[in-house]
Amino acid sequence: xxxxxxxxxxxxxxxxxxxxxxxxxxxxxxxxxxxxxxxxxxxxxxxxxxxxxxxxxxxxxxxxxxxxxxxxxxxxxxxxxxxxxxxxxxxxxxxxxxxxxxxxxxxxxxxxxxxxxxxxxxxxxxxxxxxxxxxxxxxxxxxxxxx
Numbered sequence: 001x002x003x004x005x006x007x008x009x010x011x012x013x014x015x016x017x018x019x020x021x022x023x024x025x026x027x028x029x030x031x032x033x034x035x036x037x038x039x040x041x042x043x044x045x046x047x048x049x050x051x052x053x054x055x056x057x058x059x060x061x062x063x064x065x066x067x068x069x070x071x072x073x074x075x076x077x078x079x080x081x082x083x084x085x086x087x088x089x090x091x092x093x094x095x096x097x098x099x100x101x102x103x104x105x106x107x108x109x110x111x112x113x114x115x116x117x118x119x120x121x122x123x124x125x126x127x128x129x130x131x132x133x134x135x136x137x138x139x140x141x142x143x144x145x146x147x
Contacts, residue, residue: 006033006062015042017061018118018133024063024118025129031065043135045114056139064130072125073119077103080115080134088112105136112137 002008014020019042021036037060040053053059066073071138086098089105097107105113113136122128 002034004045004074006023008036009033010036012040013037013039013041014043016040016133017059018116018131021061021063021131021133022118022120022129025065025131026146029063031063031129033063034060035063036060045116047133051116051135052113052142053135054140058104058134058136058138061131061133062093064132065102065128066130067126067128069120069125070121070127073117073130074102076132078117080132084113084134084136110141112141132145 011020014035014037017035017037017040020031024033024035035115036058037053039055040051043051043053043059045051064076066076081103081140084105085097085099088095088105097105100106100111103115103117104111113134116133116135118131118133120128
């Protein structure tokens, strides 16, 4: 069961869950919306990298409105990484998992999760909205990656 704060919006296919959340934020939607996709056609990672997004893995983004500084917003990446790490450890006891600063979770030295934060600032230079995107390789992964 998902806590009442969150509103789940599942989609079969989207370009990017972060892009969906951005559009919702710009339309004035309240925080707590979670866009969850079975597949992304234009998933992104940090620094404009492509996040390969075939069906079977997990792709989601959450709309938050923290009203914090951009520097403080960076902490959300760590919180998300810890949440994924703790969930993996809870469901697969004894697994060799670690967090690779600032936004990746590794299992057996291989990247299984990436986290992407995107923000927009208000007139006071505070974060107006934050899209917290999480991609987790559950059943497949790209073959040609560093990790």
